[in-house]
Structures are given as structure tokens and as C-alpha cells.
């Protein structure tokens with residue numbers, strides 16, 4: 001049966017086309033690139049408000065929004081995913097992207113499991129990852145002002161995924177055994193994942 005008639009082949013082709021598009025049109029780095037294993041350095045006090053930090057924030061947001069617009073998914077991006085080893089992440093959950101510098105978890109409640117995927121997987125992989133249910137974070141904004149944030153379960157999940165990137169860890173390192181699969185249903189499959197509360 002030709003691939004396009006059996007559904008699965010068609011979907012895999014879509015996933016591969018997504019990968020081809022992102023290689024062609026974005027500066028994203030993919031699993032196997034050493035930069036994804038680096039520990040990113042803090043944005044230092046004297047770097048805030050500099051043009052290089054502002055440009056990094058603009059680029060991070062641009063790549064994330066481009067990806068979301070063209071592929072339909074993508075809720076967070078860490079600086080080393082575009083080759084910059086600075087502790088900066090972008091998060092896109094509502095209409096407005098947010099940028100956090102030096103994000104750190106300072107308290108958490110509970111534990112949950114959720115199917116995660118990553119822009120750096122190329123062909124989109126998805127697998128169950130256990131993380132704290134909700135978290136309280138500290139970070140600096142682009143002016144260097146320290147802020148705190150009480151995040152709901154989705155935002156906690158996205159920020160923790162991105163903090164892992166800043167420490168050289170990909171979600172696929174944390175997939176629960178035998179839960180990893182290739183996304184074949186696109187946006188509906190990725191956004192259709194449900195949180196499972198573990199405690």
C-alpha cells in the first residue's frame with residue numbers, strides 16, 4: 001500500500017516535512033549537537049540591557065513564534081537550542097511570548113507525568129516525563145530585575161523543560177521506559193496530552 005494511503009505513512013511524511021522545514025528555515029539545533037549538552041552561563045549583571053542580550057531575546061522569540069506559526073506546536077525554547085549558551089528561555093503559552101533570564105525553581109508541589117516533545121528532536125518524538133506538578137520560580141527580566149512567578153502545571157512543565165535544556169538535558173533523556181513514540185497526529189496529538197497527577 002502506498003504510504004499516502006495508509007494514514008501512518010502520510011503522518012510520518014508530515015513529521016519529516018516539519019523537520020525538513022525547520023532545518024531549512026530556522027537556526028534550531030538538534031539532538032546530537034554538542035551545544036545541547038552544554039551548561040549555559042548566567043546572564044551577568046553587566047549584560048542586562050546590552051544589545052547582545054536584547055538581540056538574543058528577540059531571536060529566541062522569533063524562532064519560537066515562527067515554529068508555532070508554521071508547525072502548530074512549540075511552547076518554549078532555550079537559548080542553546082539556537083546555539084547561544086546563555087541562561088535565557090522564551091515561553092509561548094498565551095498570545096504574548098515571555099522571556100526569562102536565569103530561571104530557577106525555588107519551590108514545588110506534587111509530582112505529575114505528561115507527554116513531552118521538543119523542537120530539537122527533529123522528527124517529533126513524544127514521551128512521558130515526570131516532573132513537579134507546580135513550581136515557584138525566580139528569574140531576571142531583560143532589565144535585570146529579579147521577579148518571582150507562581151506557575152500552573154502547564155507553565156511549570158514548560159519552564160522546567162527549558163531549564164533542563166540550560167543544563168544540557170533533553171526531555172528524551174527523561175522519557176519513562178517504553179513511552180517514547182513518533183508524533184503522527186501533529187498538533188492535535190501534542191496538545192491533546194493530558195496531565196497525570198502522581199502525588
Ligand SMILES: [Zn+2]
Nearest residue numbers: 117118119120
Ligand atoms: Zn525542548
